[in-house]
Amino acid sequence: MRVRLIAAITSALALSLAACGADVRAPAAATTSTSTPAVEVNAAPGTVDAKPLATPMSATAALDGKYIVTLDPGHGGDESGAAAYGVVEKDSNVDFALRVERYLQQSGVEVVVTRRDTNYPPGGGGTGRDGSRASLAERVRLANAANSDVFVSIHSNGSPDSSARGIEVYWESRREFADENKRLARTVQDRLIDTTNRAGYGIRDRGIIDSSCWRGAAGRCVGLFVLSPGGQTTLGGSAQAKVPSLMPGVLVELLFISNTDDVALLKDDRARDTIAQGLAWGILDFLKSR
């Protein structure tokens, strides 16, 4: 059974890696090669950041009606993302997004959520790789159509290494607003780690990561579709222009579904709410500082 479980996890992770939003401009056949992007960690794993942070919620009344945030729960439809120990990423992502939405709305921020149930976003999807690709394009389209100030794609991680755990945030350096992407990533990661550590969860800080070389393929860098620049994508076997996002954005990986300590937190309602608070507060910090 143990072998079967490991196989199931590995299989789920392969699905997750294929679906977390790779930019399709590199050849699909080369997806087995990997690269390790530079990681910037702001604290040793497990340590508490003693830096005092401003009270988030009560100080945000001035945001009323000023900002629009698009929250994008990753995966959906026939794409489950990572799945292990009874946690299915695509459904966990929606739950996180709806919690974050609530906290942002309480602070007067308008929120767009790209999907609210287990399916792909209503305007994009289908089956197989084309369905996944269409859904990624639709997520970006929704954020652009809403004239969003910030785009946040919400995921949880998975790894064949069951000891891998913690939270990390991806940002994209190849955009004209790269500095804002990086600042958003830093702000969100700081809040996530600070908020969860103060609550006693001891979540590992994996830092912020430039997603421009999220994966190497045939000597080329493959980024995350929802964050990367415009270019070409393929749908139904034919090349199409890819429309990029028009606003700063990040992709957060909230814990590892392949790690038993992290899964215990993912299954804990209070822990999930604390993580959602941390993410919302990080977004609010960023908006307030603009």
Ligand SMILES: [Zn+2]
């Ligand atoms: Zn994912």
